[in-house]
Amino acid sequence: MSTYDLRVWAIEEHRGKDRKTHKPKSTFRVRWVVAGKRFGDVFATRPLAESFRSKLLIAQREGVAFDESCGLPEPMARELRTKSWYQHIVEYVDMKWPHASPNHRKGIAETLTDVTPVLLTNDRGSPGEETLRAALYRYVCNVGAREAGEPPQELAAAVEWLAQNTVDLAALKDAALVRKVLDTMAIRRTDGKPAAAKTIARKRAVFSNALRYAVELGRLEVHPMSVVSWSPPKMSEGVDRAVVVNPTQAESLLAAVAEETPELAAYFGCLYYAGLRPEEALHLVDAEYERPATEGGWGWLHLSGATAQPGRDWSDDDQATEDRGLKHRAPKATRPVPVAPPLAVLLDRxxxxxAPAGNGRLFVTRRGPGGRLIGHPRGTPVPRNALSTAWKKARKRALTAAQFASPLARRPYDLRHACLSTWLNAGVSAPQVAEWAGNSVKVLLDFYAKCLDGGVDAALHRIGLALGVEVAAR
Incomplete structure (x- = not known):
């Protein structure tokens, strides 16, 4: 709380003796009252006391507010409370950790690891950038690691160096320094090329939130980014058509998966035919699959959650996976998704x-040492690297050399793009597709309304029918 209610008393001299020499010695006390609360400070000489008292009176005369908690003018109070960037990010991570998901914790650590090397006071005695980044990511920005004890031996010196060599928060009043941090986020560290717009937006949000926390605690007067005229790159308006497969290509890819890793064919089928996110497919259990009433008919999936894989370092229970509710839904909400006949065949097969694992999961680790199939899986979700390897092998088998080198279906997530594009191009209403996909209509139309190969011809044909004219294929 701040106030302008101030009274300053005259300087009091206290005569006494020096404890060591027992010679006469005086100290000088400044006393003042802020909003009815008494404050005081003792100085060794009268000039020092008079200088401090003058600062109080000058602040009062210039209309500066006083902090009721410490009795000092606001600028002096902020200076008293200021901390280094290192101290602040430790407190910020501690504040965010209990309420953040493991993936979000990991994202916070990645951002702070990227920006902190820009906020060093010097590089004298530095252990090196890679070691500093490891210390930040694995220890400083990881509450679990810090609570476990001292940093690993190979990082201990780097942690100690960081604690002594980051700028004070007050340095972030410098717009040029803040701009330098933002510019760093916009460049990929690996090759110096521009970072993806989504990555920049995510990191900018974390950095901004860390600074907002400093303002909240009174360590900064205003948000430093509010005075920097810096605009992030514009987000891409939609999914790149080059990544979207057509039905023939999708069928070839799924067939290739069935030949290489048959236990994952239905998993990738869920992404293509039902538009599931990869983590939603991993979470799928047998009870959530409503079989078609008749052969060749449509079934339903009643999704209840997602299984993310942030890694053990970011969880509270030392588990590599995290089960959570559906994205953009209440924790216990479900979402129905239609199962097309081809997907029903894949799932039934x-x-x-x-057989489903003991916990009912359909897509679990079924390979042991040497790649041999396990008869009774334990129910552990398929690791991310195993999914990536299986998909890479399928692309290499199913696509031409040119297609394999292209962005076409480079990530399994691109199968979801193809599914939602197919639904939209088939004439399904955007609200209905959004409900099945678990998106808002705005996001759907912004990012997924893409035509497949031949989709333009189909659209022209439909327009031609509406106009009563024949439209030849291009």
Missing amino acids: HIERF
């Missing part, structure tokens, strides 16, 4: 050959 999968369940017949690969």
Whole structure:
């Protein structure tokens, strides 16, 4: 709380003796009252006391507010409370950790690891950038690691050096320094090329939130980014058409998966035919699959959650995976998604050959040492690297050399793009597709309304029918 209610008393001299020499010695006390609360400070000489008292009176005369908690003018109070960037990010991570998901914790650590090397006071005695980054990511920005004890031996010196060599928060009043941090976020460290717009936006949000926390604690008067005229790159308006497969290409890819890793064919099928996010497919259990009433008919998936894989270092229970609710939904909400006949065939075939694990999960680790299939899986979700390897092998088998080198379906997530594009181009209403996909209509239309190969011809044909004219294929 701040106030302008100030009274300053005259300087009091206290006569006494020096404790060591027992010679006469005086001290000088300044006393003042802020909003009815009494404050005081003792100085060794009268000039020092008079200088401090003058600062109080000058602040009062210039209309500066006083902090009721410490009794000092606001600028002096902020200076008293200021901390180094290192101290601040430790407190910021501690504040965010209990309420953040493991993936969000990991994202916070990645951002702070990227920006902190820009906020060093010097590089004398530095252990090196890579060691500093490891110390930040694995220890300083990881509450679990810090609570476990001292940093690993190979990082201990780097942690100690960081604690002594980051700028004070007050240095972030310098707009040029803040701009330098923002510019660093916009460049990929690996090759110096521009970073993805989504990555920049995510890191900028974390950095901004850390600074906002400093303002909240009174360590900064205003948010430093508010005075920097810096605009992030514009987000891409939609999914790149080059990544979207057509039905023929999708069928070839799924067939290739079935030949290489048959236990994952239905998993990738869920992404393509039902538009599931990868973490939603990993979470799928047998009870959530409503079989078609008749052969060749449509079924339903009743999704209840997602299984993310942030890694053990970011969880509270030393688990590499994290089960959570559906994105943009209440914790216990469900979402129905139609199962097309081809997907029903894939799922039925999968369940017949690969029985659900004890926990009901359909897509679990089924490979042991040497790549041999396990008869009774434990129910552990398929690791991310195993999914990536299986998909890379399928692309290499199913696509031409030119297609393999292109962005076409480079990530399994691109199958979801193809699914939602297919639904939209088939004429399904945007609100209905958004409900099945778990997106807002705005996001859907901004990012997923893309045509497949031949989609333009189909659209022209539909327009031609509406106009009563024949439209030849291009």
